[in-house]
Amino acid sequence: MTQARLGSWIAIVLGTLYFVIPLIGTFEFSMKMRRGEYSFDAYRVVLNDPQFQATFAYSTVLALATIVVGVVLVVPTAYWIQLRLPKLRPLVEFITLMPLVIPAIVIVFGYIRLYNSSSILPMTSHARATDLLLTFSYVTLALPYMYRAVDTGLRSIDVRTLTEAAENLGAGWPTILFRVILPNVRSAILSGAFLTFAIVIGEFTMASLLNRPAFGVYLQNIGANRAYEPSALAIIAFLVTWACMGLINVFGRGKQIKAAP
Amino acid sequence: MAQDAQLSQKPAAASLQLSQKTWAWIGVTPFFIFALMFLILPTVDLMIGAFQDPDGNFTLQNLANLNSPTIISAYVISLKVSIASALTGAVFGFFMAYAAVLGGLPQWIRPTLMTFSGVASNFAGLPLAFAFIATLGRVGLVTVLARDWLGFNLYGTGFNLLSFWGLTITYLYFQIPLMVLIIAPALDGLKREWREASEILGASRWQYWRHVAFPILWPSILGTTLLLFANSFGAVATAYALTGSSLNIVTILLYAQIRGDVLHDQGLGYALALGMILITGLSNGAYIWLRQRSERWLR
Numbered sequence: 030m031t032q033a034r035l036g037s038w039i040a041i042v043l044g045t046l047y048f049v050i051p052l053i054g055t056f057e058f059s060m061k062m063r064r065g066e067y068s069f070d071a072y073r074v075v076l077n078d079p080q081f082q083a084t085f086a087y088s089t090v091l092a093l094a095t096i097v098v099g100v101v102l103v104v105p106t107a108y109w110i111q112l113r114l115p116k117l118r119p120l121v122e123f124i125t126l127m128p129l130v131i132p133a134i135v136i137v138f139g140y141i142r143l144y145n146s147s148s149i150l151p152m153t154s155h156a157r158a159t160d161l162l163l164t165f166s167y168v169t170l171a172l173p174y175m176y177r178a179v180d181t182g183l184r185s186i187d188v189r190t191l192t193e194a195a196e197n198l199g200a201g202w203p204t205i206l207f208r209v210i211l212p213n214v215r216s217a218i219l220s221g222a223f224l225t226f227a228i229v230i231g232e233f234t235m236a237s238l239l240n241r242p243a244f245g246v247y248l249q250n251i252g253a254n255r256a257y258e259p260s261a262l263a264i265i266a267f268l269v270t271w272a273c274m275g276l277i278n279v280f281g282r283g284k285q286i287k288a289a290p
Numbered sequence: 291m292a293q294d295a296q297l298s299q300k301p302a303a304a305s306l307q308l309s310q311k312t313w314a315w316i317g318v319t320p321f322f323i324f325a326l327m328f329l330i331l332p333t334v335d336l337m338i339g340a341f342q343d344p345d346g347n348f349t350l351q352n353l354a355n356l357n358s359p360t361i362i363s364a365y366v367i368s369l370k371v372s373i374a375s376a377l378t379g380a381v382f383g384f385f386m387a388y389a390a391v392l393g394g395l396p397q398w399i400r401p402t403l404m405t406f407s408g409v410a411s412n413f414a415g416l417p418l419a420f421a422f423i424a425t426l427g428r429v430g431l432v433t434v435l436a437r438d439w440l441g442f443n444l445y446g447t448g449f450n451l452l453s454f455w456g457l458t459i460t461y462l463y464f465q466i467p468l469m470v471l472i473i474a475p476a477l478d479g480l481k482r483e484w485r486e487a488s489e490i491l492g493a494s495r496w497q498y499w500r501h502v503a504f505p506i507l508w509p510s511i512l513g514t515t516l517l518l519f520a521n522s523f524g525a526v527a528t529a530y531a532l533t534g535s536s537l538n539i540v541t542i543l544l545y546a547q548i549r550g551d552v553l554h555d556q557g558l559g560y561a562l563a564l565g566m567i568l569i570t571g572l573s574n575g576a577y578i579w580l581r582q583r584s585e586r587w588l589r
Contacts, residue, residue, distance in 0.1 A: 033394065038393075040385040040393070041390065048410060048466075051421045054426075054431030058430070106321040114314050124325045134544055135567060138563055139331075143331060202317075248416040252420055260420055263417035
């Protein structure tokens, strides 16, 4: 038994070393910008860079748009599948898994072929239209995570009883969806939303191939041209990801302790 | 009485049912239109494109053109990196998950590992490449410390971060956590009774794993390994930031092709994409099949 526990400790310690050393290495490197002493100069340079601010803001807006479109698309679908159309469940689950099967670069290549400036729906010929296309591509990318989060949330509540109770009280479909179901799966939606944010904020491939000034493209540009700033950006990106996962834990655990007064 | 009431209500209920069904269909329509427009049609269109010449006639020439040394070696390196990082990630991920779930370690280890895995599995793309350049690059922390403290010249051994091994070690940073996240619930599914029963029957620890636990777990293990494979096969950003275009892997080749038409042949790009869809499609098809097999036991 003690021998087995020793093996467990070895696995955990080795794993910890592998995961922590790159973080230490990155942090150390990010502070070496000033010669001969440690400083946060690289962070100052990065955070004051107008390009950083502009691209980060752009990607944040895009992430929020992705979350809104994703929720509007996924919540009603998962709800109807659960309540009235269970036969469609395998098909919908298959579709939501497809983005894990088809690499993002292939999906965006398909967009470029299908929606180029000489097609019926030329979504790449105008900047705003391309932003919309990029948002949709991110919705696609986040679909497996968003759908699973919402579906798990819906399974944990009694959708049928809630719906029937609301119907008996004279509620229409919009009321049922937005004022009864949505608040009950709020923590699931928030989990999906933060995960979506973590995926979208630094995404590179799709933004770069659709030629939009996203944060991921800025990261690539800095990575190719600077020495210390990329490390600072990696630490910032790690903190953003950590914040997203932390918020998932905060909102995912609390089973709506605070009831409406 | 209640039955009578139900019977007399039946026609009304049926029409209500019908309108509810109709509402449900209207409710799911946007999802299917979206999936068709932004997932299915673009992919199918690419696959059709792989069989068309520039004038739109049917041809197999694009697929035949894949048979060039550059493209074949790109597929080979991509497959090698994906297989190596999937297998290594699966083995190390399994041991870490096992240690945290069944290893008899302090309680706090497990939630810490799971939370960290959630972060690390999403810490991919460009920042991950930057982190490994700062760690194992030519002036990275580990490289420098190994040289100054141990007198060990890492790059003297032929190691290079911008190579097969460098890419594999970097990919493990999101592969291992993904394995931990998926396999830990499966380890939870191993019922205590099974272990107790086999101990009562005199089975050794090895026999329990060989004849009870592993046969139940292997579909999840193999299935997750296939998911890890597809995960690294389609990755672009990390490799691009690490190697620029110096390492010849499929995604980088396709990226360069879309950006600047390096192959000077659109049809060849479509064929390249078709090859990727087939490879990840097959591995994920196997994953779905295996997962259904394992879920029969893990209830």
